[in-house]
Amino acid sequence: MLTIEELKNKSSQYLNDKKSIAIQLSKDILAEPETGYKEFKTNKKIYDVLKSLDLEIVNNLAITGLMTTIHGAKPGPHIAVIGELDGLPVPGHPFSDKDTNAAHACGHHIQIGNMLATLFALNSEEILNNLSGSISFIAVPSEEYVEIEWRNEQRSKGEFEFLGGKQELVKLGIFDDIDISMMTHARGNFSGFGYGGTGNGLVAKFIEFHGKSSHAGGDPHLGINALNAANLSISNIHANRETFYDDHHIRVHPIITLGGSVVNQVPEIVTLETFVRGASLEAIKNANLKVDNCLRAGAMAVGAEVEITTLPGYFPLFHDSNLQEIYKKNLQNTENKSSELDHGGGSTDMGDLAHLMPVIHPYVGGATDASAHTAGFIVEDYELAVVEAGKMMAFTIIDLLYDGASTGKEIISKHTPRLSKSEYLKTMREFSNVEIANYNIG
Ligand SMILES: [Zn+2]
Ligand SMILES: [Zn+2]
Structure with a gap:
């Protein structure tokens, strides 16, 4: 039997032999970006690589997801390594799709590259013979919470229920027998690895103000200006910002998606989208009530109607501290630079999984000094973001599943999930709401 250090060295060698495939797959995916639940070409690229390795693939999970599982010599915990398939629309990004801006x-x-790198590091008889348990590699659709209107239409048609891919996979039972999940996300303006920290959750809102059109120059007195209702609502939200507690990390950031149709007509329909983000479910619920009041008040002031659609978003992110310790030790035992993160204002449906099982969601640098979601965000160091990141997850899995998976079993036994799957789905569905309020006084 190999020692744990020998096992890690061997896994590193296996990964080195094949790392160019993982890097190339990442670059191929970069070249043809697709948005959530539409990642068909991305799916095919991953499918082809997994097929070439003679792995069994479960395909078409929540439309575009796919997974493969490898097994240790003995039974034990089931660990998921996750990679997200989607991009998001960013016009002007040098690698954007010319038609969709994805x-x-x-x-x-x-x-996807570092998930595959983890697979290369572990997928040999020599390594697996020393491990107890299974490892699933899951490429998940739709993490970016965008194209809300389109997704809501698909949702009404029954294509999927939840806008986030991991959420949909939870509902479909893909995570039912998984004990621990991990993934490594890229980060701009950052070097080395970041571990720990927490993240905001969110609810998403789609708002339609209905007024009454009339000639904007000749008969404005006959109209009801939906844009004025929307403007007032946004001001109302600003007026509430001083009421948000600092440690709730509330973020409300509406955009106007339709501001009117022609300039010489009083705007009849104006639409907004916004997120209400916060550090806890309670904080999000509370801020969401205030935002609803702001929207109603904007409509009320000008006698318009407002339709407020609230959709369940993502749950706040946190990490299992025991699992985190193992990952952190692997960073510290290698030459990788690492730092502990604080609270982040962004959101991910990895937060949803964190409510159900032990999870880590570390970050890796190697990108330009630009904020994610901007045209300047470009990954440059694939050796770090793909190969080293994959290796750190592989080493962590070896720690968990070595020696009869004693460490993995200990982590699972010490972890108390915040929610059961049925409680989680119930909470998600409770966030879903449509309200119509009409303040037209005729
Ligand atoms: Zn993102
Ligand atoms: Zn992301």
Whole structure:
């Protein structure tokens, strides 16, 4: 039997032999970005690589997801390594799709690469003979919470229920027998690895103000200006910002998606989208009530109607501290630079999984000094973001599943999930709401 250090060295060698395939796959995905639940070409690229390795593939999970599983010599915990398939629309990104503007401006292409790197590090008889348990590699659709209107239409048609891919996979039972999940996300303006920290959750809102059109020059007195209702609502939200507690990390950031149709007509329909983000479910619920009041008040002031559609978003992210310790030790035992993160204002449906099982969601640098979701965000160091990141997850899995998986079993036994799957689905569905309020006084 190999010692754990020998096992890690061997896994590193196996990965080195094949790392160019993982890097190339990341670059191929970068070249043809697709947005959530539409990642068909991305799916095919991953499918082809897994097929060439003679692995069994479960395909078409929540439309575009796919997974493969490898097994240790003995039974034990089931660990998921996750990679996200989607990009998001970022016009002007140098690698954006010319038709859809989709771009990997959040670096999800390197997640698929580092997931594959983890697979290369572990998928040999020599390694697996020393491990107890299974490892599933899951490429998940739709992490970026965008194209809300389109997704909501698909949702009404029954194509999927939840806008986030991991959420949909939870509902479909893919995570039912998984004990631990991990993934490594790219980060801009950052070097080395970042571990720990927490992240905001969110609810998403789609708002339609209905007024009454009239000639904007000749008969404005006969109209009801939906844009004025929307403007007032946004001001109302600003007026509430001083009421948000600092440690709730509330973020409300609406955009106007339709501001009117022609300039010489009083705007009849104006639409907004916004997120209400916060550090806890309670904080999000509370801020969401305030935002609803702001929207109603904007409509009320001008006698318009408002339709407020609230959709369940993502749950706040946190990490299992025991699992985190193992990952952190692997960073510290290698030459990788690492730092502990604080609270982040962004959101991910990895937060949803964190409510159900032990999870880590570390970050890796190697991208330009630009904020994610912008045209300047480009991953440059694939050796770090794909190969080293994959290796750190592989080493962590070896720690968990070595010696009869004693460490993995200990982590699972010490972890108390915040929610059961049925409680989680119930909470998600409770966030879903449509309200119509009409303040027209005739
Ligand atoms: Zn993102
Ligand atoms: Zn992302």
